[in-house]
Amino acid sequence: MIRWLLWIFGAILLGGIVHLSTVLAMPKAATQDAYSRLVPLTPVNAMVPLAAPTADASIMPFMDPAFSAAVCRYDLSGGSIKLNAPLSQAYTSVTFYTRNSVAYYAIDDRAAGRRAIELDLMTPEQHADLPEEEDVTAADRLIIESPTATGLIVLRALAPEPAMMPMVRRALANAQCRIGPVQ
Amino acid sequence: MRLLFGSFFTLMLAAAIGLGATWFTTTRGVAFGSLTIGAWKSWPKSGSTDIDPYARAAIARTGELPLGMGDGVAFYARTDDAGNNLDGRCTFTISGMTPAARYWTLALYDPDGRLVANAIDRHGFTSAEIIRDAEGRFAISVAPRARPGNWLPSGGIERFVLVWRLYDTPIGVATRTTKEGPMPAVARKACT
Numbered sequence: 001m002i003r004w005l006l007w008i009f010g011a012i013l014l015g016g017i018v019h020l021s022t023v024l025a026m027p028k029a030a031t032q033d034a035y036s037r038l039v040p041l042t043p044v045n046a047m048v049p050l051a052a053p054t055a056d057a058s059i060m061p062f063m064d065p066a067f068s069a070a071v072c073r074y075d076l077s078g079g080s081i082k083l084n085a086p087l088s089q090a091y092t093s094v095t096f097y098t099r100n101s102v103a104y105y106a107i108d109d110r111a112a113g114r115r116a117i118e119l120d121l122m123t124p125e126q127h128a129d130l131p132e133e134e135d136v137t138a139a140d141r142l143i144i145e146s147p148t149a150t151g152l153i154v155l156r157a158l159a160p161e162p163a164m165m166p167m168v169r170r171a172l173a174n175a176q177c178r179i180g181p182v183q
Numbered sequence: 184m185r186l187l188f189g190s191f192f193t194l195m196l197a198a199a200i201g202l203g204a205t206w207f208t209t210t211r212g213v214a215f216g217s218l219t220i221g222a223w224k225s226w227p228k229s230g231s232t233d234i235d236p237y238a239r240a241a242i243a244r245t246g247e248l249p250l251g252m253g254d255g256v257a258f259y260a261r262t263d264d265a266g267n268n269l270d271g272r273c274t275f276t277i278s279g280m281t282p283a284a285r286y287w288t289l290a291l292y293d294p295d296g297r298l299v300a301n302a303i304d305r306h307g308f309t310s311a312e313i314i315r316d317a318e319g320r321f322a323i324s325v326a327p328r329a330r331p332g333n334w335l336p337s338g339g340i341e342r343f344v345l346v347w348r349l350y351d352t353p354i355g356v357a358t359r360t361t362k363e364g365p366m367p368a369v370a371r372k373a374c375t
Contacts, residue, residue: 007189011196018201019208023240026209030243037246053298055306061247061296062257064348065306066288090311091286091350095251101242103230106251108351110285147232154248158286158350160311 027100034060034101035152038073045081047072047155047177049169064156068168072153072177076146080122082180083153087116088171091158096121098148105144112142120182121146121153130182141182153177209241220366223258223347227355230254247296255284255350261294261342263369269345271299271327271337273374277345278322279367284352286310291325291335292344299343301336308333323367327375345369 030036037059042048049070053063063069074081085094087109094117095106107117119142127145157172159165215235218225229238230252242249250257262268263275281287290307293299298306308323314333315321324330327339337343347366 003189007193008196011193012200014193014197015200015204018197019204022201022205023208023236026205026240027243030246032246033243034246034248053306055298055300058297061245062292062346063296064288064346065290065298066309093251093254093350095248095254097248097251100239101248102232102234102239103249103251104232106230106253108254110351111253152248156254158288158309160286160309162312 034097035073035099035150038071038152042071042073044073044075045078045177045179047083047085047153047175049172052165066160067156067158068165068172069157070155070172070175072155074121074146074151074153074177076121076123076126076149079179080120080126080182081153081177082182083117083119083121083175083177085117085155085175086171087112088157088168090160090164090168092117092171093156094119095154095156096144096146097152097154098146099150100148101152104147107142118142119144122182123149143182205240208237209244220258222260222262222264222369223366224260225256225258227252227256230256245296250348252355255348256352256354258347258349258366260345260347260369263371265371267371269325269343269369270374271340271343274324274326274330274372275337275369276322276324276372277367277369279320280365281310281347281367282349282352282354282365284310284349284354286350288348288350289323289335290346290348291337292346293340294342294344296344299336299338299340301338303336305334305336308335 047070050059053065093108095103097103121144124145155175157168159168216228226238228234229249287310288307291299313321323333323335325335325337327337
């Protein structure tokens with residue numbers, strides 16, 4: 001009896017280890033996460049509009065139907081990325097995700113405070129390599145550090161009414177994401 | 184022989200416990216630091232680098248991208264205020280007040296996060312298009328058949344999920360009480 005209790009106790013301990021390690025390994029092992037879904041649909045380092053979710057097809061689950069979205073699947077190994085996103089009338093936001101869908105930075109149009117959201121995305125190493133000149137590090141350019149070399153920039157713009165969707169889409173189509181040095 | 188059998192039993196049990204717990208926690212949305220207001224549940228930390236391992240695993244499994252913390256907060260409802268499942272064959276009303284936010288949107292999904300097909304192609308409302316009364320309050324009817332006023336078609340599916348997203352809002356990780364965030368009430372009316 002005691003022997004069986006010991007076996008069961010051991011099984012529970014071991015089960016706990018199995019549970020924790022599978023939970024921690026899941027983001028690395030996932031084949032249907034957001035990044036993997038976007039690989040066949042998006043080129044690297046370019047901003048492309050995403051198809052709006054419909055009842056038949058949705059690129060990702062739980063996409064907001066009132067929003068139009070564009071995505072830039074980035075790879076910083078070739079240099080830092082410049083993002084330029086014109087604002088639409090109602091609400092525009094930019095969210096940065098790591099390769100494993102962790103949102104590490106998000107900014108909306110009001111926080112950006114200008115006619116467009118303009119920023120530079122780079123790895124911490126690239127940031128450290130920037131020349132320490134006053135005008136480069138001046139606050140008029142926003143510099144974001146990406147914790148991973150690859151990831152996603154998702155631009156979202158709200159159409160407050162369905163009739164405004166075409167206008168919002170046109171505004172998003174002008175957004176740019178490309179490799180370029182900090183100026 | 185006994186040792187062999189015992190260790191085999193232990194390993195099988197351990198695998199069953201471990202994988203079962205992982206499946207359970209990632210499919211049922213067990214994540215720490217949830218904020219519950221009435222029927223609405225939110226995980227504001229999921230939109231930041233403070234996201235816990237369970238939420239990370241759940242997001243990797245479903246393939247969704249959580250709303251970033253500087254962008255907005257999403258509240259999910261799978262039941263009404265009384266705990267009844269959201270059944271597309273019943274009529275539900277959503278009414279009351281919303282927390283401060285520049286914009287909000289409401290959307291209806293099936294449990295897997297897909298939009299639900301309907302004749303008028305409406306999948307949700309935004310704060311700009313909702314019809315309000317003189318005091319600024321609103322009532323939304325979620326029902327399989329047309330209703331006057333703000334009608335959100337549920338397509339008659341067995342289970343649906345409502346997602347309320349607040350954009351540019353002070354609601355977030357620091358929110359503790361329902362006083363700061365008065366979320367709309369969800370109540371079941373008639374079932375057909």
